[in-house]
Every structure is written in structure tokens, then in C-alpha cells.
Amino acid sequence: MRVLVSSSPGLGHLFPMIPLAWALRAAGHEVLVATTADGVEQSARAGLAVVDAAPGLDVYKFFQESSKDSSVDWGQLRELFQTDPAKAAELVAERFAALGDQLSEGMLEAAQGWRPDLVVFEQMDSAGPFVAAKLGIPAVQHNFGAARGTQEVALYAKHTDAYDRHGVTRPTEPAAIIDIATESLGTTQIGWPMRYVAYNAGGKLPDWLLAKRERPRVCVTLGTVVTKLSGVGALTQIVDAAREMDAEFVFALGGSDVSELGELPDNVRLAEWIPLNALLENCDAVVHHGGSGSTFTALTRGVPQLLLPHGADQFDNAAMVRKAGIGMWVEESAVNASHLTKLLEDKEIRAACERVRDENAARPLPVDVVRQLTALVG
Incomplete structure (x- = not known):
């Protein structure tokens, strides 16, 4: 055939x-x-x-x-x-x-x-x-x-x-x-x-990704399109929230210009291309734009999600995540440290993520x- x-x-x-x-x-x-x-x-x-x-x-x-x-x-x-x-x-x-x-x-x-x-x-x-x-x-x-x-x-x-x-x-x-x-x-x-089998291309994993860590890690990404159309301004509140938290934030933005975010705190790491499935396997939560690839890759890893939708199917994905209890949909201007803390600590969200992950695997x-x-x- x-x-x-x-x-x-x-x-x-x-x-x-x-x-x-x-x-x-x-x-x-x-x-x-x-x-x-x-x-x-x-x-x-x-x-x-x-x-x-x-x-x-x-x-x-x-x-x-x-x-x-x-x-x-x-x-x-x-x-x-x-x-x-x-x-x-x-x-x-x-x-x-x-x-x-x-x-x-x-x-x-x-x-x-x-x-x-x-x-x-x-x-x-x-x-x-x-x-x-x-x-x-x-x-x-x-x-x-x-x-x-x-x-x-x-x-x-x-x-x-x-x-x-x-x-x-x-x-x-x-x-x-x-x-x-x-x-x-x-x-x-x-x-x-x-x-859904996550495919995010290949790439060399940095040493720090697999090293033992002492605090939670949050992946932050806007996919491959949003940054080209709208820049990275949607992450301003995430940067402010990171300053208040004892957690590591990995901004996987593919080399995008982040100057509009100002000076980044020490717990924010900028990363070049890392296959998202490999990155999320070593993260405790993810913040993203609501693209289907990011949404479903996180789903396969059982990782709680916070979505900042921009357009197209991103709003459908955000509504789906919220309805299924595997994460949150928050307006980008309203995000604060309490949302991210809940994403990392809420047992009901994590249990729902594990259930959906197992259903996908079956x-x-x-x-x-x-x-x-x-x-x-x-």
C-alpha cells in the first residue's frame, strides 16, 4: 500500500x-x-x-x-x-x-x-x-x-x-x-x-535535564507559532510569579527574543530546542499556549497543565483541559504564583492527569x- x-x-x-x-x-x-x-x-x-x-x-x-x-x-x-x-x-x-x-x-x-x-x-x-x-x-x-x-x-x-x-x-x-x-x-x-504517541522531533538532551534535582520544575513554552506572531509578552506574569516561588522554570522558547520580559530571576532557565516529550518527562507541571501538540504531549506524561490560549483550537484545548480536571485555563494577565502552586500541589489535578495518561496508554x-x-x- x-x-x-x-x-x-x-x-x-x-x-x-x-x-x-x-x-x-x-x-x-x-x-x-x-x-x-x-x-x-x-x-x-x-x-x-x-x-x-x-x-x-x-x-x-x-x-x-x-x-x-x-x-x-x-x-x-x-x-x-x-x-x-x-x-x-x-x-x-x-x-x-x-x-x-x-x-x-x-x-x-x-x-x-x-x-x-x-x-x-x-x-x-x-x-x-x-x-x-x-x-x-x-x-x-x-x-x-x-x-x-x-x-x-x-x-x-x-x-x-x-x-x-x-x-x-x-x-x-x-x-x-x-x-x-x-x-x-x-x-x-x-x-x-x-x-496519542508524542512526537516532538529529536535533539540532544542537556546534562542538567536528567540530573538529580531538589525542587519542582515547571516547563514554560509557547510552541512554534505564537512567538513568531505575538512575541513572548504572554509570559510576563509567569516571570513575576517565578520570583515568588521555590521552583525551577524552564522557558523552552526556541531562541525567541525575550527582551520584553526584562531581567529574568535566577530560577528561570532559558532553553533552546529540547524535544517536548523528553522535557516534560522531567518536569512536574507545564505552562503553555494551548496548542494541541503541547496539550496532548503533556497528557501522555501525566503532567498538570496551565493554559494561556491565543487563538484557533487553543481555546478548545483549554476548555477540554479544564473540564477533564487535568489543569487550568487562566487569562495571561491574571496568572499569579497561587495558580502555579496549585498546579504543582493539587492532588486532584494530579490524580486526573494520571487517569487520563493511563486511558491514553490503553x-x-x-x-x-x-x-x-x-x-x-x-
Whole structure:
């Protein structure tokens, strides 16, 4: 079986699919990743064959320009996610579908030459379902967070011009859906359940990470996108709280400019790239932006979470974490030392984290889903 794995240009979209791609390869199937921007290099680093479906595409410039052309900019969209989530989801679908359309022609050309039997696409990718429809092969949706449902294919196809350019009928649903959200997260199971296996790329671990420590350690991260769009100002209150606490804070910000945070206290350590799953294995709590990768990686490690959502599915993830009792959702301007102390010491939160971690570990592995994909293709 030959499987085309397609992803929007975002590591939070691509990384959750890599364990399934590995499982496909280990089972003897052929895999080709189609994406662009950072996803090309990261796919290659993961040992996967990859094609750049939109060489030279500047994703951040694309979003900046699309925001100018819209009546709602990214700042307003952030507010809209809290006041009118349905309208916000529609706007996000429109923008991501337009982004995916930038990949559609390059992805189609590669697919016509490679001849896949199946497309596996992440839930916000519009190019993969188009390619599958054009080639007449099944398309399977791979969910990656709390914000997911059964209408994404139709919603994104509505805003994808490639169907009209090629005279292809827009699909209304995928052939199947792979879902990684456990039931105790307060979500309804959609499609095939699969264990979330954290993939955060590789990297050399610093000596201090594995050394014996005498006080709690808190990981602080804003993922790979927020710092580029909004800077690190959301962490101002975290820095102030750190000054009051006998705990170590690891700011894993990927080399971002932190000058706006002022002078950092001695118990705050700046870190370059460290695979998040390895970092969280050696932390007692995590503060993050609510990205699906950060949320679910923390979930697999049983680590209490404090979320500072900025936009898109981050609000869904924050609501899910709060509802499941595995952490807190606090406005960034309101965070103080008491919130972080509770995150480290609350026994009910930690018990809930351990329960959800164990439930995720009991779900079918990616290799089990490979069998289902094989049966689907026939």
C-alpha cells in the first residue's frame, strides 16, 4: 500500500501524524509526506520521504496578507473564538483552505507521479482531500486535538478553489476518521480511536535535564507559532510569579527574543530546542499556549497543565483541559504564583492527569490503525 500523508505547513499539524507514518513504514508500506515550509525539513529529520508542495511559500506573510484582506484580523479573531466560536471556526477554515490551496497543485503533481492508494490528511488540511478526490482514492482524516468533528472535509472543501479549477466534485466526508481524544476528556469518540504517541522531533538532551534535582520544575513554552506572531509578552506574569516561588522554570522558547520580559530571576532557565516529550518527562507541571501538540504531549506524561490560549483550537484545548480536571485555563494577565502552586500541589489535578495518561496508554496503537487502513484500501 502506498500512502500519501498530507499536512498544512504547521508542525502542530504534522507531528501527530508521524507515529502513524512510522507504523506504516514498519509494516512494509510506502509513505510519502506532502507539505511545505518547516514541515519539509522536519519530515526528512523523521526519516520520511517528503515533497515540498509549495516551494518558497512564506506562511507567515500569507497569513498577514490574508488578515489584511479580511474584515477580522488575528487579534479580533482571538476574541471571536470566545464570543462566537462557530463564526471563528468558519473564518479559520476559510483561511486554512486558502493556504492549503497554495499546496494543491504541487501536491497533485507529486501524487500523479507517485500514485498513492490512500491519502491520510490532518484535519485542517484542504489539499489532501482534493488530491484524493481528483485521483478517486480514499481520504482518511487524522484528528490532532480537541477541536474536531465530522464536518471538516465539507467545510474546508467549500473554500478550496482547486475543485473548481479541475472540475472535481467536492467531498462531503472522509472515508474514515482517526481520533486521538480519550473519552474522559469530555469529548465524544469520533471514528477510529488511536493512542496519542508524542512526537516532538529529536535533539540532544542537556546534562542538567536528567540530573538529580531538589525542587519542582515547571516547563514554560509557547510552541512554534505564537512567538513568531505575538512575541513572548504572554509570559510576563509567569516571570513575576517565578520570583515568588521555590521552583525551577524552564522557558523552552526556541531562541525567541525575550527582551520584553526584562531581567529574568535566577530560577528561570532559558532553553533552546529540547524535544517536548523528553522535557516534560522531567518536569512536574507545564505552562503553555494551548496548542494541541503541547496539550496532548503533556497528557501522555501525566503532567498538570496551565493554559494561556491565543487563538484557533487553543481555546478548545483549554476548555477540554479544564473540564477533564487535568489543569487550568487562566487569562495571561491574571496568572499569579497561587495558580502555579496549585498546579504543582493539587492532588486532584494530579490524580486526573494520571487517569487520563493511563486511558491514553490503553488505546489502540498506530500499528493497529495500520491494519484498519489496509482493510479500507482492500
